[in-house]
Amino acid sequence: MAISYPRKAPSGIKVIIVGAGFAGLTAAIECHRKGHEVTVFEKVAELKPLGDIISFGQNSSRMFERWPGVVDKLLPIIHTSEAVEFRDWTGKYVTTQSFADEHKSWGRRINGHRGEIHEILVDTARAWGVDIRLGQNVAGYFEEDGYAGITVGDEKFTADVVLASEGVKSPARTVVLGHEDLPKPSGYAVYRAWFPSGELAKNSLTAKLVDGDTHTGWIGQDVHFLVAAIKGGKEISWVCTHRDDSDIKESWQFPGNKEDVLKVLQGWDPVAHEIVKATPPDRLFDYKLVFRDPLPTFISPGCRIVLIGDAAHPFLPTSIQGASQAMEDGAVMAACLDVAGKDNVTEAIRVWEKIRYERVHKIQATGVTTREMWHKADWKAIWEDPTRLHLKREEWILNFDAEQDAYDSYDKVKASLGTQKNRSAEVDTSDVVIDM
Numbered sequence: 001m002a003i004s005y006p007r008k009a010p011s012g013i014k015v016i017i018v019g020a021g022f023a024g025l026t027a028a029i030e031c032h033r034k035g036h037e038v039t040v041f042e043k044v045a046e047l048k049p050l051g052d053i054i055s056f057g058q059n060s061s062r063m064f065e066r067w068p069g070v071v072d073k074l075l076p077i078i079h080t081s082e083a084v085e086f087r088d089w090t091g092k093y094v095t096t097q098s099f100a101d102e103h104k105s106w107g108r109r110i111n112g113h114r115g116e117i118h119e120i121l122v123d124t125a126r127a128w129g130v131d132i133r134l135g136q137n138v139a140g141y142f143e144e145d146g147y148a149g150i151t152v153g154d155e156k157f158t159a160d161v162v163l164a165s166e167g168v169k170s171p172a173r174t175v176v177l178g179h180e181d182l183p184k185p186s187g188y189a190v191y192r193a194w195f196p197s198g199e200l201a202k203n204s205l206t207a208k209l210v211d212g213d214t215h216t217g218w219i220g221q222d223v224h225f226l227v228a229a230i231k232g233g234k235e236i237s238w239v240c241t242h243r244d245d246s247d248i249k250e251s252w253q254f255p256g257n258k259e260d261v262l263k264v265l266q267g268w269d270p271v272a273h274e275i276v277k278a279t280p281p282d283r284l285f286d287y288k289l290v291f292r293d294p295l296p297t298f299i300s301p302g303c304r305i306v307l308i309g310d311a312a313h314p315f316l317p318t319s320i321q322g323a324s325q326a327m328e329d330g331a332v333m334a335a336c337l338d339v340a341g342k343d344n345v346t347e348a349i350r351v352w353e354k355i356r357y358e359r360v361h362k363i364q365a366t367g368v369t370t371r372e373m374w375h376k377a378d379w380k381a382i383w384e385d386p387t388r389l390h391l392k393r394e395e396w397i398l399n400f401d402a403e404q405d406a407y408d409s410y411d412k413v414k415a416s417l418g419t420q421k422n423r424s425a426e427v428d429t430s431d432v433v434i435d436m
């Protein structure tokens, strides 16, 4: 039986969502809350708790807070440390960055296991009555005057709007752009792991790290190694970002090799080596970081098919905003459709794009800035002022309510729309460049 939660009266707007990642799920929950009729098509037949650490800034955590009961379910599994300790590659202590003040004034961050958080969200959305269909591989998209649709096997489904949230490999990008847009290597890759910390607790070099929730970053020349102990230190997650010019692989589950990681960390703190050595081989993944040039537009020529989340704008992990921006996309879309109503769906979509486009790309660029700040660090300057290693915590990104902002800015943005249908037809798209 569906748990009751505040839902607006039916709007009559039908929304199809392709992909049940954080972009699709947020769009689904928010559209459902606003009274739109939502169906989610997800190709995976069984959702498994895949992945490892994922971070939600205050700008998206506030959405979890808005959904009744969700944060209570998340609390036992999320990271509780309020600071990150930075060391240089040899292990020498540099500085500690505290997040306590921003937690007090901007709200909590939610960091935890991607698969576990995702599972809680899917179960909750289903309990509220959101129609999430698994094992539905969307093979095609189409749009006509007045509606858009998808094909799954031999069946066609139509709606007022189709939100394509199928992640970085998004086939809908070709529909929106009119040509195939291939990913580019970013020149970097990330080794990633998550595993129980029992062995580390027994090792005198690493025991302190897993005595409760902790967060530590080692910074070296063109490499950084971040470690988070979670669930009271019972589990540990680490990521190691390094230079990599090999072939592009767009997968979250590409096996990694400990010897390769130890080579990257040659001459580094023995503590980092112990963490890598203790990693069970089947829990180590190698993820090549790909990038795509900013798209000229996120919406199809008929303004009925919309790219959201990674399908529209994949982020580098160093932005710590990929999942948050995916969630903002969904929340803003639901609000724009709410304001516009069924007769003005294409207007809502154009307003949505205008609200999202600049913000998303400005935030996307911060992934490069943070990586460069660490990887090309001027150590002389850092020893004079260790706070130079701190993450830039920008209020305009984090202390931001995307849903409220959409309601507040809708009319102004609507008044600024040109006569063309989507953005690429309207403006010079060379204005957005992210230099890798």
Ligand SMILES: Cc1cc2nc3c(=O)[nH]c(=O)nc-3n(C[C@H](O)[C@H](O)[C@H](O)COP(=O)(O)OP(=O)(O)OC[C@H]3O[C@@H](n4cnc5c(N)ncnc54)[C@H](O)[C@@H]3O)c2cc1C
Residues within 6 Å of the ligand: 018, 019, 020, 021, 022, 023, 024, 041, 042, 043, 044, 050, 051, 052, 053, 054, 055, 114, 136, 137, 138, 139, 165, 166, 167, 168, 252, 308, 309, 310, 311, 317, 322, 323, 326
């Ligand atoms: C299995 C998995 C594990 C991940 N692990 C991490 C992690 O550990 N840390 C991290 O920071 N980020 C991780 N990510 C990426 C992260 O979730 C996203 O970068 C971010 O949250 C934006 O989400 P998204 O919804 O746009 O895309 P995604 O999270 O990639 O979701 C896309 C969804 O669309 C579905 N899909 C794709 N094609 C079709 C189709 N043709 N028909 C129907 N459905 C389709 C996919 O199965 C997937 O569920 C992971 C993503 C996935 C899919």
